Amino acid sequence: MADRSFANQWRWLSWVLMALVASAALVVGASGESGPATDGERVSQLAGTIRCPQCRGQSVAESNVAIAREIRGDIRNRIAAGETDDQIRQVYIDRFGRSIVLNPDSGGFTGLVWVVPVVAAAVGAAAVGFALVRWRAEAADDDADMVTDDDRELVRVARSRRTGANG
């Protein structure tokens, strides 16, 4: 009985440890610094977040139409001139509107786009966990209800016969 309880505790502990490791990996991966990006990397990263104004669903990094080429060149010039990524993005928002940026804002009403999936996933996981616990409890109750006195007597008789046969 004590062994079983110990095994149960280990099983829960391993799940908790795995959740901790996974969470830590996600946090480190999301916030970890990978060193300063080169100008070329910044051009690629920024171009990947700016929508090609003449295309459908393509960034200026992916498109080769004239305006995408011009914007890539303009990003390169602005980086060389010392402008920050946010300043450069704002330049295109001012000229082409907010829809030029492929990533939604992290603030305001549009920020819900980032928050809602996380909340939905957490609510879903909690609901599934709650349901599993409840189903297991119900199943245990059902099993207990199904055992009658006759069943117990049969088990007792079977055990005593087995003990007698072994002895």
Added chain:
Amino acid sequence: MTSRPVIAAAVICTLIVGGLIALLATSESGRNTSVNFEIVGKVAPPIEGATIDGGSFDLRDRRGSWVVVNFFASWCVGCRVEHPELVAFSESHVDDGIELVSVMFGDTEQAAQEFFAELGGSWPTLVSDTGGIAIDYGVTGVPETLLVAPTGRVVQKWVSVTGVTQAELDEAIAGFEGNG
């Protein structure tokens, strides 16, 4: 047998996901708009540089005049259709202070020179380092034409596969002048 919390969670998730889809579908970034009119109503960004004939052009010097700004490329079919209209417009406004300036977009200087040699036109045309000007004016393709009022603000923009016409330009200027 489904427990109530599960049903409640399913309903909540459905509402959240539905709301998210609605948000994305109706947000500005969810629409594919290739035509950009953000510039209309704003102060015209600078247009300054060397022209195709070796001269120079500076939009700031034209404050007080109507200026038509045309973005073009020699490879653009719409620009070829539009060009005779611009030639006619330019010739009809030689003495009244209404000016026209063309800005090459996504093309080479030599191709632009050949374009003007073939189709005519003698108004100022900028052909080098014009990418920044096109971006400043929110150009998404060619031909695109904008009207800069004497106040220095962009008051109208035309985006069409066949370009703008002389009549449209004259009508717009007359309309704005009529409104005071």
